[in-house]
Amino acid sequence: xxxxLYDKLWDSHVVHVxxxxxxxxxIDRHLVHEVTSxxxxxxxxxxxxPVWRVDSVVATADHNTPTRNWDKGIEGIEDKVSRLQIExxxxxxxxxxxxxxxxxLDKRQGIVHVIGPENGATLPGMxxxxxxxHTSTHGAFAALAFGIGTSEVEHVLATxxxxxxxxxxxxxxxxxxxxxxxxxxxxALAVIGKIGTAGGTGHxxxxxxxxxxxxxxEGRMTLCNLAIEAGARTGMVACDEKTIxxxxxxxxxxxxxQWDKAVAYWRTLVxxxxxxxxxxVTLDAAEIQPQVTWGTNPQMVTTVGGKVPDPAxxxxxxxxxxxxxxxxxxxxxxxxxxxxxxIDKVFIGACTNSRIEDIRAAAQVAKGKKVAxxxxxxxxxxGSGLVKAQAEAEGLDKILTEAGFEWRxxxxxxxxGMNDDLLSPGERCASTSNRNFEGxxxxxxxxxxxxxxxxxxxxxxxxxxxVRSFS
Amino acid sequence: xxxFVRKEGLVAPLDRANVDTDAIIPKQFLKSIKRxxxxxxxxxxxxxxxxxxPDKENAGRPVNPDFVLNKKRFEGATVLLARENFGCGxxxxxxxWALQQFGFQTVIxxxxxxxxxxxxxxxxxxxxxxxxxxxxxxxxxxxxxEGYRLAVDLESQTLSTPSGQSFKFxxxxxxxxxxxxxxxxxGLTLEHSDKIRxxxxxxxxxxxxxx
Numbered sequence: 001x002x003x004x005l006y007d008k009l010w011d012s013h014v015v016h017v018x019x020x021x022x023x024x025x026x027i028d029r030h031l032v033h034e035v036t037s038x039x040x041x042x043x044x045x046x047x048x049x050p051v052w053r054v055d056s057v058v059a060t061a062d063h064n065t066p067t068r069n070w071d072k073g074i075e076g077i078e079d080k081v082s083r084l085q086i087e088x089x090x091x092x093x094x095x096x097x098x099x100x101x102x103x104x105l106d107k108r109q110g111i112v113h114v115i116g117p118e119n120g121a122t123l124p125g126m127x128x129x130x131x132x133x134h135t136s137t138h139g140a141f142a143a144l145a146f147g148i149g150t151s152e153v154e155h156v157l158a159t160x161x162x163x164x165x166x167x168x169x170x171x172x173x174x175x176x177x178x179x180x181x182x183x184x185x186x187x188a189l190a191v192i193g194k195i196g197t198a199g200g201t202g203h204x205x206x207x208x209x210x211x212x213x214x215x216x217x218e219g220r221m222t223l224c225n226l227a228i229e230a231g232a233r234t235g236m237v238a239c240d241e242k243t244i245x246x247x248x249x250x251x252x253x254x255x256x257x258q259w260d261k262a263v264a265y266w267r268t269l270v271x272x273x274x275x276x277x278x279x280x281v282t283l284d285a286a287e288i289q290p291q292v293t294w295g296t297n298p299q300m301v302t303t304v305g306g307k308v309p310d311p312a313x314x315x316x317x318x319x320x321x322x323x324x325x326x327x328x329x330x331x332x333x334x335x336x337x338x339x340x341x342x343i344d345k346v347f348i349g350a351c352t353n354s355r356i357e358d359i360r361a362a363a364q365v366a367k368g369k370k371v372a373x374x375x376x377x378x379x380x381x382x383g384s385g386l387v388k389a390q391a392e393a394e395g396l397d398k399i400l401t402e403a404g405f406e407w408r409x410x411x412x413x414x415x416x417g418m419n420d421d422l423l424s425p426g427e428r429c430a431s432t433s434n435r436n437f438e439g440x441x442x443x444x445x446x447x448x449x450x451x452x453x454x455x456x457x458x459x460x461x462x463x464x465x466x467v468r469s470f471s
Numbered sequence: 472x473x474x475f476v477r478k479e480g481l482v483a484p485l486d487r488a489n490v491d492t493d494a495i496i497p498k499q500f501l502k503s504i505k506r507x508x509x510x511x512x513x514x515x516x517x518x519x520x521x522x523x524x525p526d527k528e529n530a531g532r533p534v535n536p537d538f539v540l541n542k543k544r545f546e547g548a549t550v551l552l553a554r555e556n557f558g559c560g561x562x563x564x565x566x567x568w569a570l571q572q573f574g575f576q577t578v579i580x581x582x583x584x585x586x587x588x589x590x591x592x593x594x595x596x597x598x599x600x601x602x603x604x605x606x607x608x609x610x611x612x613x614x615x616x617e618g619y620r621l622a623v624d625l626e627s628q629t630l631s632t633p634s635g636q637s638f639k640f641x642x643x644x645x646x647x648x649x650x651x652x653x654x655x656x657x658g659l660t661l662e663h664s665d666k667i668r669x670x671x672x673x674x675x676x677x678x679x680x681x682x
Contacts, residue, residue, distance in 0.1 A: 149590035
């Protein structure tokens with residue numbers, strides 16, 4: 001029977017199935033960070049349980065790490081609670097072990113969803129878990145990857161398995177050519193705008209179509225990263241030559257005869273002709289415009305040429321009240337053109353958009369220009385030490401700092417503001433991150449999600465502007 | 472994990488769709504390395520008018536009088552009634568911990584986000600999905616009746632209202648078994664250790680580069 005990519009990945013990892021379909025799924029790669037792991041390691045200690053397979057664990061500190069003052073070392077982390085969490089990870093990895101650990105200050109340290117792929121710790125055909133919802137990112141490699149909670153982190157550490165029910169198959173097909181200046185981020189936001197933040201609940205999404213095949217691996221990671229914002233725990237893209245080319249020569253990628261064998265297997269990681277999807281959604285790439293969110297949830301999104309919607313036009317009471325509440329929080333009036341919304345801060349970074357291609361896109365827009373006077377802070381936070389080094393080798397940091405952007409050390413930073421990078425109450429931010437929830441970037445902060453090029457253009461203009469007509 | 476058999480309690484209505492886990496427990500409380508102590512900061516940005524911090528005492532903080540959980544009539548509620556897509560967003564298990572540690576034992580909504588759903592059941596926080604029409608009816612009843620209580624019987628998978636009406640709900644048999652008996656998931660999985668080892672050996676032979 002014809003199988004979807006998800007069916008293949010699922011079937012190749014099932015260890016055991018209960019009568020009601022609940023399965024034990026074997027996990028190949030476990031990415032660990034400081035926020036969701038301390039209670040899991042504590043649980044192991046209390047029950048006197050070892051880690052089942054130490055060499056499946058790849059660890060780094062990213063959520064709490066500062067993006068400045070690295071010269072002061074661990075002492076540079078002024079928040080004692082943050083520091084303790086990072087030190088606790090150091091201690092736990094020392095005690096329990098890992099295949100590799102990129103601690104705070106290491107040159108390969110970075111956002112867990114950036115360092116996995118760039119070190120070849122994420123490979124096609126793998127099952128990948130991490131105590132972070134944006135683990136869906138790794139699905140870009142034809143891997144089955146999903147975010148898990150802390151009890152599940154402990155469960156995987158102790159047993160190498162997840163207890164799961166199989167999800168339904170969903171295909172999101174994007175055919176055609178994207179317009180110039182339209183990116184993977186815009187595809188993802190357009191999809192979420194279409195199906196809603198619960199549209200993918202209970203499903204595993206496979207992104208297909210010519211527009212997806214045309215995306216780079218970085219673009220596919222951005223797309224899969226946002227699958228969770230469409231409600232799906234896992235999103236994926238079939239393996240092709242780009243996938244294989246990206247994996248070649250990375251730190252943990254196979255070599256020699258093993259490489260050839262791996263590649264032969266990876267090429268089978270595609271949905272079979274005629275495979276059944278329970279739900280199918282189709283988008284025309286040519287119709288996708290640069291996107292900007294206006295509300296407090298990623299599905300509250302419109303095009304840069306659009307206007308803030310009017311709740312009075314919404315017939316459903318729960319939805320209408322939700323929109324009214326969002327507009328009040330965002331301090332926006334219905335029918336305001338998006339390009340008339342001015343901003344206070346700009347954040348370019350996060351596991352969604354902090355890879356080399358994203359930094360290049362931002363630098364291309366910023367080159368030879370200056371950040372607008374009303375923008376208090378425009379910061380670029382590379383996803384990892386390797387991304388930072390690559391960007392510096394290309395001179396991108398110079399272009400950005402000359403334009404007035406701050407060039408920071410890698411980490412999750414202002415995507416969720418667990419470190420010092422926060423919005424102040426009432427501040428409005430053009431952000432390349434993934435969530436515009438109330439308070440996400442700081443209490444009372446107002447987030448608008450956009451692509452890196454759109455964020456850089458907003459920084460220069462001081463308000464949202466269509467990057468396609470920006471010069 | 473505590474056993475969940477039959478529970479009955481006061482209902483608090485949270486009439487908002489898409490309540491995310493950032494709202495349930497804001498990020499600054501995620502810096503804790505403990506599993507407990509999150510209850511006092513549940514919905515912190517909605518319950519209080521200032522910014523809460525992990526080391527800050529809540530006594531004396533300005534309270535938002537309009538927020539439902541700050542209303543006297545819902546004090547001591549153990550059942551939370553909510554709208555679509557409750558628990559969307561981050562995978563933080565601190566969200567169900569905070570709900571439980573505040574006192575909630577059951578959350579009823581038309582739908583829940585997938586990761587939050589798993590995290591909750593792993594901790595014995597029972598999440599019940601009902602058709603939006605039934606949830607609408609419950610919202611109406613709790614709004615009209617002070618001291619409105621609901622009884623949840625997991626064994627028979629029924630929810631009963633004060634007027635004697637009862638509704639059946641679905642739950643996976645395996646999860647039901649674990650919650651009813653307060654079973655340790657890890658212990659259960661480790662009973663299959665031989666199968667896991669056998670799978671691992673086969674997997675390693677087929678894809679040695681994964682090891």
